[in-house]
Amino acid sequence: MATNCKDYDFLKIEPYWQSFWEKTKAFRAVDGSAKPKYYVLDMFPYPSGSGLHIGHPEGYTATDILARCKRARGFNVLHPIGWDAFGLPAEQHAVKTGTHPAANTQNNIVTFRRQIKALGFSYDWDREVDTTDLKYFRWTQWIFLQLFQNGLAYVDERPVWWCPELRTVLSNEEIVDGKSEVGDYPVERRNLRQWVLRITAYAERLLDGLKDVDWPDSTKRMQEAWIGRSEGAEVLFKLKKPELGDLKVFTTRPDTLFGCTYMVMAPEHPLVDALTLPAHRGEVDAYRRKAAGKSDLERTDLAKDKSGVFTGSYALNPVNDKRVPVWVADYVLMGYGTGAIMAVPGQDERDWEFAKLYQLPIIRTVQPPPDFPGGAFVEDGPAINSRNAEISLNGLRIAEAKTKIISWLEAKKSGTRRINYKLRDWLFSRQRYWGEPFPIVWVSESDYRRAAAMRKDLPAQPVKFTENGLTHFALPLPDAALPLVLPEVNSYLPSGTGESPLANETAWLEIWFNMETGDAVPATNYRPAGDSWVRARRETNTMPQWAGSCWYYLRYLDPRNAGAIASPEALKYWDVPDLYVGGAEHAVLHLLYARFWHKVLFDLGVVPQAEPFKKLFHQGIILGEDGTKMSKSRGNVVNPDDIIRAYGADSLRLYLMFLGPLEAMKPWNPKGIEGVHRFLRKVWRECLNEEGAVNSRILSDARLSAATDKLLHETIKKVGDDIEGLHFNTAISQMMILLNALQKEPTLPRAAMRDVLRLLAPFAPHLAEELWTRLDGAESIMTAGWPEFDPAKLVTSTITIVIQVNGKYRGDVTVGADVTAAELVQLALAHPKVARFIAGTPIKRTIYVKNRLINLLV
């Protein structure tokens, strides 16, 4: 059946076919089908209150075209969608309105779902996931427990932004020019207890795994840079007081050790206090206080001018026992390496600058070339000034010198080879309400010991923290007690103490906890009977938005499984996505975090492969009409709903793809959509007449002209190839070319029109379905397969050869495909346009490119 409307009434046609697909569950992915599988994944959206942005349908249309084409080609396609629905905006809305964030979130999801369905995407809606659904986040919590049990989660004091006026913790994005974005209040750094995931334990494997994935090079490079592997050595400098141990530094240039003339510790370095002599105490303390008030950002951004203070202490350089002054300066960061460096101003620009500023000595240990203008010399060259009684590096290049000195240091037990990473552990907690609660309670040491005796799911090393002299131990909820759901709260406002709003829910927070079952009753009740009940306080932090998005691609495989994140069969059958499409803004964090979790799950034997995303593609951003980023304040935002109302979803889909290469950043042009809309109407007219009946030019036994027939087969080939290569813009222009040719044919073979519709179906599925049924009477184009081209029809008997004289186009000639170079020379000489450029001068050389051109050099 079809709508049978007389003209191209997309407002009738599109809803009709959308409900047809829904009723017939046309896009259901079949678990374990014998067909080859194809899993094409979109980055699922955060359902914001402002509805779908035009950027969403861009990537979603691309994957939908691929999904539909793959289905036509006989694949069992998994093409799912869901909602990344925890997050700050919903919480802020809740604070403002007092309504539960879940209510707002569900409203937004309804809007998003309606908008996405209106675009005709072929998602398997039976597999929809929602990260805020307790059946989903039960498994997010479960994965966290696996991390916890395996020593990959711990708590630590970490500096965060605190706004005293708002009495809350703010994220970096909520701070504008050192003030809170809301209310413009001052903010300060404050140390708060945080959950941290040990992603650094996977640094090497996260780096290594990049070799095996088909990703954009730029994204791989970004992740590489983020992980920031560097090879070098850890070197120990002895201190005067042996009880302080050694001052440990990391360096990538151990070959320059003889040039170390001072050392620098980060202001937060634990040895600063002990190494500061009384005479320097005041200055050092003042410097540290100043540094503490700056964020990492300010320290790098604003403090371009070096500064530092001397501690009064010295350390001994292991290569020559020279006394080296120890300074404190904020150009050394506690978070990298050991938080202390050996400074070699002769070979390091930062150290050079600092040494000049404070008139510290400079020793060159690499010989610069004679024309070197001065300053730090960081290039390769022969070592100089680098020998002691036992070892000499002099004359060696950097690489050999490094190897030699490291062996010497290792023999002397003064240092070791060391690989260091820029990557830091992942701060995994937020002081927020609207996130997954941690399935953790805090208990006393003695209760923890008792738990350890009865539970097998505790980490080898207990996770604990000390506060006001009391040490608390982290006890996980047993699997069976999951999910731990968010309690209803009276207020979504922050607690005011730096904890989340959950800290005010005393009945939820302070509990009697059953260590075996995970059951809980409020602590105000009597202690229930039985040995397993202990006094506990729940964790009040919640997980960040990344948590739910770290593994959603696995849940799609088996979304209703109540016993596992997905069954082993589903994980094996569907494997990982064959293609993942999403914005480049997630190039580092989301993709790195998800890879980390996947590798952990791989190590635990949960998933069968080490990398989650084999092939990745970033769609480009669609800019406003004015060529700038779309934003409400600029008033250049394009709303998909408006476009669908005016031109239909098929036109929008087609135009989004026609705009330019998928990966390019490109401006929206409101006039441009007219062109593709006209094209669709043209397709309609070629199929149906004004009465809505089949166009009388379409005949079962009609024949196309040879040229158009060839074009048809070329188009079938090109559209197929272009879809696989994600070159949708050129696929569409090829279809336009074909249609322009078909329009000029006196009669149209029914089979040719069927091919056209099948090629168009992935791009403009509603129109294709409507015309297909009206032309053919068959149920749905989705069962019609993909057209095949005849390779024999792609070769032609005649070809057009370009004639060049001295590399310039002078004419062309159409000849048989078997023409020889000698014949072409004769044809060229006889060619009226060409002959005059040769005009009797002898031909020195001819270059013949088969089927292309002949170039005569005279």
Added chain:
RNA sequence: GCCCGGGUGGCGGAAUGGUAGACGCUGGGGACUUAAAAUCCCCUGGCUGCAAGGCCAUGUGGGUUCGAGCCCCACCCCGGGCACCA
């Protein structure tokens, strides 16, 4: 500063080292129509020429090549990422 990506008509863009500007938009002219919309046809990079044609032209300047938008070198501009990472 470092690392990427990109500069092609009035606009979006197309072009295995082989006729630059496909396809679409815009603009101009025409047909159909009482008129309009829709549709169809022609033209639409610049300079020059009555015309046939010629010359110039893919950010700029060099180079390789019979031939360069495409490869190499230098520079300019735009976009993205990182940024005292030892």
